[in-house]
Amino acid sequence: MSRDPDEFVADDWATLQQLLYRDSWNEELGRHRSPYVFRGVSDSGRGLRTSLQRFVGDSERWDLEHHLLRNFRQYARQEIDRPESPFHLMALAQHHGLPTRLLDWTHSPAVAAYFAAGGPPDADGVVWAVDYERVHERLPERFRTFLDEHGADLFSAAMLNDLLSLVIDRDSRADRGTDRTADVELDIGERQSLPTVELKAVLAAFSEGTDDHVVFFQPPSIDQRIVNQAALFSAASNPRTSLDAWFDEHPDLAWKIVVPAARKREFRDKLDQSNINHRTLFPDLDGIATWLTEYYRPR
Numbered sequence: 001m002s003r004d005p006d007e008f009v010a011d012d013w014a015t016l017q018q019l020l021y022r023d024s025w026n027e028e029l030g031r032h033r034s035p036y037v038f039r040g041v042s043d044s045g046r047g048l049r050t051s052l053q054r055f056v057g058d059s060e061r062w063d064l065e066h067h068l069l070r071n072f073r074q075y076a077r078q079e080i081d082r083p084e085s086p087f088h089l090m091a092l093a094q095h096h097g098l099p100t101r102l103l104d105w106t107h108s109p110a111v112a113a114y115f116a117a118g119g120p121p122d123a124d125g126v127v128w129a130v131d132y133e134r135v136h137e138r139l140p141e142r143f144r145t146f147l148d149e150h151g152a153d154l155f156s157a158a159m160l161n162d163l164l165s166l167v168i169d170r171d172s173r174a175d176r177g178t179d180r181t182a183d184v185e186l187d188i189g190e191r192q193s194l195p196t197v198e199l200k201a202v203l204a205a206f207s208e209g210t211d212d213h214v215v216f217f218q219p220p221s222i223d224q225r226i227v228n229q230a231a232l233f234s235a236a237s238n239p240r241t242s243l244d245a246w247f248d249e250h251p252d253l254a255w256k257i258v259v260p261a262a263r264k265r266e267f268r269d270k271l272d273q274s275n276i277n278h279r280t281l282f283p284d285l286d287g288i289a290t291w292l293t294e295y296y297r298p299r
Helices: 013-020 051-056 064-075 086-095 109-116 132-136 141-150 157-175 188-193 199-206 224-228 243-249 261-273 285-296
Strands: 002-004 007-009 036-041 102-106 125-131 214-218 231-236 254-259
Touching: 013 109, 013 254, 013 261, 036 109, 051 064, 064 086, 064 199, 086 102, 086 157, 086 199, 086 231, 102 109, 109 125, 109 254, 109 261, 125 132, 132 141, 132 214, 141 157, 157 199, 157 214, 224 231, 231 243, 254 261, 261 285
Parallel strands: 007 254
Antiparallel strands: 002 007, 036 102, 036 125, 102 231, 125 254, 214 231
């Protein structure tokens, strides 16, 4: 049953499975490989607001993003083995609860379903499915060229930093009177000799352009939780950009599965039996404690 062309309701377990693996057959590969990345939200009314958007609220203090990240880098030095790229730093900050412009996604539809089936028992959950390759087709040319040169369809934190460092270096040479190099001619090999680029400059280079764009990237394997959740992040070029509104403007890029409140308990139990639970997704003492509390809670 559907409500509109981009929203479907998982009325039962079989329908949920069918929807989660929708369009997964890849004819070119001859294998089932979904073209989507997923995000599970336990309350469908929450939308796709980032933690930074909730933090800034109506204050319009978007400059706080830089201050938060700059000071996180300062005080987290004992926890970071070596100087990190800004997007590595941002992923680490997001992972530990600092407000950022990032949103968490997963390659695993089952992991997304687990999070959608949690939270308020009287609220519908939702699984967002996004075709990230088509999202990346809307990126500025310098991003698309960089992906093509790497033979990739998804960025890593290091790749984003390499690209933006090249852009900053190009602009710096232009300011010194050197001929400005076209975006499509950025030389990947130059990145080895680039100086360390400050966070503020990288964010400014990332936001460069007239249209809002969204990038999906894989974080470093910060810990086992990132690995077990098959995690990746999205970042919008403008921290004010609401992904709900952005996908409304580009409805062919995303769709949703509604998880009815009445089905949450059933879906969680079946995902638990499939070994998708807090113990496996949060492999630490807190995760084990949450899983045991859930498992033995009286009904």
